[in-house]
Amino acid sequence: MKKLFLCALCAISLLSRADEGMWMLNRIDEKTAAAMQSLGLKLTPDQLYSTEHASLKDCVVDFCDFCSGVVVSKDGLVFTNHHCGYGAIQSLSTPEDDILTNGFVARSHEEERPAEGLFVKFLQRTEDCTSRVMRALNDIYEAYPGKSTAELDKQYTDSIMGAVEKELRDANPGLDCVVKAYYENNAFYVSYYKVYRDIRLVFTATETMGKFGGDTDNWMWPRQTCDFSVFRIYAGKDGEPAEYSKKNVPLRCKNYAPIAMDGYRNGDFCMTVGYPGSTSRYLSSWGIDERVNSSNVSVIQVRGKKQEVWKRFMDADRAVGIKYASKWAGSSNYWKNSIGMNKAIAELGVIGQKQQLEEKIRQWYGDRKDLSDRFGGMFARLKDAYGKRRDDVYAMGFFRETFVRGIELYRVAHMLNSMPQDADSAEIARVRSNMDTFFKDYDANLDEATMTALLRNYREQVPERRYWPECYATIDSLYGGDEAAYAHDVFVKTICKDASALDKLLADSTLRDTDLGLLYAQDIPIKIQEIVGRSREASTIIDYNEHMLTQALLEMEQESPHYSDANFTMRLSYGYIQDYTANGQHYQYYTNAQSLLDKAAKQGEIEDYKLEDDIVALMNDGKWGRYADRMTGDMHLCFLSNNDITGGNSGSPMFNGKGELLGLAFDGNWEAMSGDISFDSNLQRCIGVDVRYMLFVIDKWGKAKNLIKELLP
Numbered sequence: 001m002k003k004l005f006l007c008a009l010c011a012i013s014l015l016s017r018a019d020e021g022m023w024m025l026n027r028i029d030e031k032t033a034a035a036m037q038s039l040g041l042k043l044t045p046d047q048l049y050s051t052e053h054a055s056l057k058d059c060v061v062d063f064c065d066f067c068s069g070v071v072v073s074k075d076g077l078v079f080t081n082h083h084c085g086y087g088a089i090q091s092l093s094t095p096e097d098d099i100l101t102n103g104f105v106a107r108s109h110e111e112e113r114p115a116e117g118l119f120v121k122f123l124q125r126t127e128d129c130t131s132r133v134m135r136a137l138n139d140i141y142e143a144y145p146g147k148s149t150a151e152l153d154k155q156y157t158d159s160i161m162g163a164v165e166k167e168l169r170d171a172n173p174g175l176d177c178v179v180k181a182y183y184e185n186n187a188f189y190v191s192y193y194k195v196y197r198d199i200r201l202v203f204t205a206t207e208t209m210g211k212f213g214g215d216t217d218n219w220m221w222p223r224q225t226c227d228f229s230v231f232r233i234y235a236g237k238d239g240e241p242a243e244y245s246k247k248n249v250p251l252r253c254k255n256y257a258p259i260a261m262d263g264y265r266n267g268d269f270c271m272t273v274g275y276p277g278s279t280s281r282y283l284s285s286w287g288i289d290e291r292v293n294s295s296n297v298s299v300i301q302v303r304g305k306k307q308e309v310w311k312r313f314m315d316a317d318r319a320v321g322i323k324y325a326s327k328w329a330g331s332s333n334y335w336k337n338s339i340g341m342n343k344a345i346a347e348l349g350v351i352g353q354k355q356q357l358e359e360k361i362r363q364w365y366g367d368r369k370d371l372s373d374r375f376g377g378m379f380a381r382l383k384d385a386y387g388k389r390r391d392d393v394y395a396m397g398f399f400r401e402t403f404v405r406g407i408e409l410y411r412v413a414h415m416l417n418s419m420p421q422d423a424d425s426a427e428i429a430r431v432r433s434n435m436d437t438f439f440k441d442y443d444a445n446l447d448e449a450t451m452t453a454l455l456r457n458y459r460e461q462v463p464e465r466r467y468w469p470e471c472y473a474t475i476d477s478l479y480g481g482d483e484a485a486y487a488h489d490v491f492v493k494t495i496c497k498d499a500s501a502l503d504k505l506l507a508d509s510t511l512r513d514t515d516l517g518l519l520y521a522q523d524i525p526i527k528i529q530e531i532v533g534r535s536r537e538a539s540t541i542i543d544y545n546e547h548m549l550t551q552a553l554l555e556m557e558q559e560s561p562h563y564s565d566a567n568f569t570m571r572l573s574y575g576y577i578q579d580y581t582a583n584g585q586h587y588q589y590y591t592n593a594q595s596l597l598d599k600a601a602k603q604g605e606i607e608d609y610k611l612e613d614d615i616v617a618l619m620n621d622g623k624w625g626r627y628a629d630r631m632t633g634d635m636h637l638c639f640l641s642n643n644d645i646t647g648g649n650s651g652s653p654m655f656n657g658k659g660e661l662l663g664l665a666f667d668g669n670w671e672a673m674s675g676d677i678s679f680d681s682n683l684q685r686c687i688g689v690d691v692r693y694m695l696f697v698i699d700k701w702g703k704a705k706n707l708i709k710e711l712l713p
Contacts, residue, residue, distance in 0.1 A: 021563045022571035025049035040269025040657040058255040062121035068274030070653035076233035076251035080651035082210030085229035087326040088115035103206040105702040118199035124192040133188040150544030182564035184550035203230035214608030224596040227666040260660035271574040272643040274652025276566035282550040285354040286386040296338040298397030303335040313446040323441040340673030378545040389535035395467040412496040413521030444497040455483040470523040490516045575642040582671040592634040627696040643686040663688040
């Protein structure tokens, strides 16, 4: 069955609509190239992706496995978003040297600051390994004839992919080999990367510029956010990856993106290349309903409570504000994303659209025995299985947001609980390093208040006691149901609130049975396994039948183009610069300096519109020089395209038809927040920061003539 489907999958053309699709660069055929060229692309497929010579793929990087970036000079200078570099900038900041607030400019290589933990990955090549994975799965089917295919797929696919990865890594020393599933486990590809880990901060604007608009404007248009930061890649003298050393040198790059100083017009060709993280475009109507009413609800509700607590402490103490700046950004970003997604799915009727597609599939397989034997029961099985796990998924969403992602004490206690008392020196060193990193950005008083708020909230939102961890029995029996009293006692008596916890536990093993923090954490992973176990059978059925639904769709529409869901591999999206109309209001395709000043004038009312006086003066001055748009004379700040992006695309280069850099993708628009589930070509837009705005800030605010000379030689 799977082998037959592969033949159909391989026959699918990649020709797409201009404004939808996340396409693999190594699978762009002549028809796709012709479609792109008809819109304005001047490059050939070989100039986009090649393993024989430098191509566009060689200047796009995976930035730390959560963002994208672009190489912009022969000496390894990398642009990414400010919010992608935010964690590193925050980590390098102190109350005495607050570069998060004040910005940072390196005027020489010697002044560039090592950013511990950052890395970039260059894609070397991508290869199809579907047949290898499928052969192994077929061997498993033959070895276990009594077990269902669904159960075997669930049990063995990941381990088979891991085995293929290991084999390829052993055969390719110096490269990171990553196998990913495509089309809901209907195809598999391996990507080979070269990874550089000596990354140094070169430039960042002030936080008010890099985050201008903050939560108020997040996922909104119009935008004026100067969302970029600059890093440099260092390597050994041989140009190969090397751990940080003062002897390392700037990487001489295989390719880099030239800057587009001519700008763009409405309707101009635009393509975005980067690493989109995750989409669910093939998800069934029941899966979408679960996402809306279970997964997203918990993110919205719990993070809203948590962020209320965090904000009080962050506003009261700048040191705490610095510690939690990056955590806040990550939490609030997907909190608002979930709000917008639920709103858009409802307003755009996404579930109804998916139900119509599912009815079309039913009609397609109809009375054809060969098709109905394969696909006829999948819809009933999906409906039944999603119904059976509804309560468990709802509870698990609140459980993870509360006990795993919310109350931070658990992370420390879990590390200690997981470490054997007779751990060897290597394990102890690993735990010590992880704890040092954790406590650098931790405040116990904030966490105690968070524990109080979230324990109360979980009891209210998940009233069934079968979903409660053991701490509630303690709270009710010893503290009269008072979560605040329990949380206070935990934090007064536990060793888990500072980095000395490790040595204290090693010195006294009896703490494992008496320390309140360690005891609190013991039951949490047990309860997770219990909840997951309760829904395991339903989840296996869902995974397999979602896989079959995707297979049915691709077979039904095998003459039409289909791209795989995003899975944080390099993808290209193409279309054009485009304005849009929503809710009776028309939105221009770019913003200018005056729109920034208009918002800054409201900074007394809206904190997110705060700007330093020198920046306001600079923008009021209006001397844009060579950074002005040549048609309008304005300073363009941000702009829109209809490129198809999602999380992970942050920092992705946006190119014109000649492969020149127009700017960096950093956000999407509120009206189309359902985009991870369903693309709406009339509404969905990619928001980018104009590279000329970035250069203006580097030049006129940062006065970094060294960087301007490197970028515009």
